[in-house]
Amino acid sequence: MERNASSSISAIKNVTVLGAGIMGSGIVQVAATAGYKVKVYDFHQKALENCKITIKGSLARFEKKGKVAREESEKILENIIYENDFEKAVAEADYVCEAIPEILELKKETFRKLDEICDPKTILATNTSQYSITSIASTTKNRERVIGTHYFNPVVIMKLAEIIKGLETSDETLEKTIKVNETFGKQVVICKKDTQGFITTRLTAIQRAEAYRILEEGIATAEDIDKAMRLAFNHPMGPFQLGDFAGLDTGVRALKSLEQTYGERFKPSQTVERMVDAGLLGRKVGKGFYDYGEQKCDK
Ligand SMILES: NC(=O)c1ccc[n+]([C@@H]2O[C@H](COP(=O)([O-])OP(=O)(O)OC[C@H]3O[C@@H](n4cnc5c(N)ncnc54)[C@H](O)[C@@H]3O)[C@@H](O)[C@H]2O)c1
The missing domain is CATH 3.40.50.720 (NAD(P)-binding Rossmann-like Domain)
Structure with missing residues (x-):
């Protein structure tokens, strides 16, 4: 190390x-x-x-x-x-x-x-x-x-x-x-500039918001959207896997707050908001877009 x-x-x-x-x-x-x-x-x-x-x-x-x-x-x-x-x-x-x-x-x-x-x-x-x-x-x-x-x-x-x-x-x-x-x-x-979402959060959030929209519009499953991002762009995880990994509550809070500054383009989907209401927060609770059973958060 x-x-x-x-x-x-x-x-x-x-x-x-x-x-x-x-x-x-x-x-x-x-x-x-x-x-x-x-x-x-x-x-x-x-x-x-x-x-x-x-x-x-x-x-x-x-x-x-x-x-x-x-x-x-x-x-x-x-x-x-x-x-x-x-x-x-x-x-x-x-x-x-x-x-x-x-x-x-x-x-x-x-x-x-x-x-x-x-x-x-x-x-x-x-x-x-x-x-x-x-x-x-x-x-x-x-x-x-x-x-x-x-x-x-x-x-x-x-x-x-x-x-x-x-x-x-x-x-x-x-x-x-x-x-x-x-x-x-x-x-x-x-x-260098203290702007909301800095470099990385803005970039990853906009991609996640669009992935939620593709799912909500019934265009593809979460599994296929993730697979597409992994295989087409070499991302180690797709946006739904990453969202589950980071915690959907954290992700939704981030999107809502970016939406206030930058507008509609960062709006989270209703589906993900309901999942957070239901406590389906991702890996840390064992279930989000995917079901982790007993596996939970394993770094
Ligand atoms: N999860 C990610 O992938 C990720 C990535 C980058 C940055 N962040 C940021 O890191 C921060 C923490 O996120 P996380 O995912 O580790 O959250 P988390 O929910 O896993 O952990 C937060 C911890 O803070 C504790 N806590 C709550 N209020 C507290 C207080 N007043 N004083 C001390 N402890 C308190 C909670 O008990 C909990 O253990 C957030 O600002 C988040 O945006 C998260």
Whole structure:
């Protein structure tokens, strides 16, 4: 596995991840693998327990493939503390990465609290898929240290970190964040303008919205639309597989919000909205466009 000692960014030793869900678990694992001391916070004890299971399972698979030695896995696991007290989780952090649900008001409130508790030099990063970094930073006093770091699922596999500069993000914060992400084993692209959906969310969302329309118009099945995208364009997953993988609730929220900014073209289909109402959220619950039985979320 790609691994760099965190000593290369001597000021940053302690990383905190907020939210122990799909993305949080992956961010915790890459940070712990890079040698940082990582605290992960979630207010649901069950989410912390699942996060631990997910990371152990992922490392076991890496071991099996010969990508990581048993002793290394043990060290990585020792680098992680699971915490359900917000203040304890963030007080000592040099770098915080937020991965709580994609609800703007929730993120703004979380950054307000972070800004109060953390040292003014602590970098505050958000894994928002599309919201304005400037808006998330608006509840903080030290806005120059707030930045967007958008990862992709599964974080332990996907190479990209899309880094987004808010209107008031400093160049120093940008430089340090790039370096931290390089130690995470990521390659970076910079979104220079804080615009909704950045580069990647706009591109993937428009494709997903069109796929939902093709399904709703009865033109093809979800299976065939996915197959077409895999075989025609070499996409590893079709839009329905990807939607299930990321969580249909997250996907619908993203589309609705992009629709507000860019108009009709991002409107989610009624079918997918009803699926979210019914709790058919994709892999994380075992059923979405596809049925996963007991398989659920397996990174
Ligand atoms: N799922 C994806 O493929 C994907 C990809 C890129 C970015 N993102 C973004 O990452 C973020 C997290 O998404 P996810 O898919 O991991 O969600 P998720 O639902 O899997 O996990 C969110 C976790 O946050 C916890 N949580 C809720 N409110 C909290 C709070 N106030 N403080 C701390 N923890 C809280 C929940 O208990 C849950 O465990 C979102 O902003 C999403 O848009 C998701």
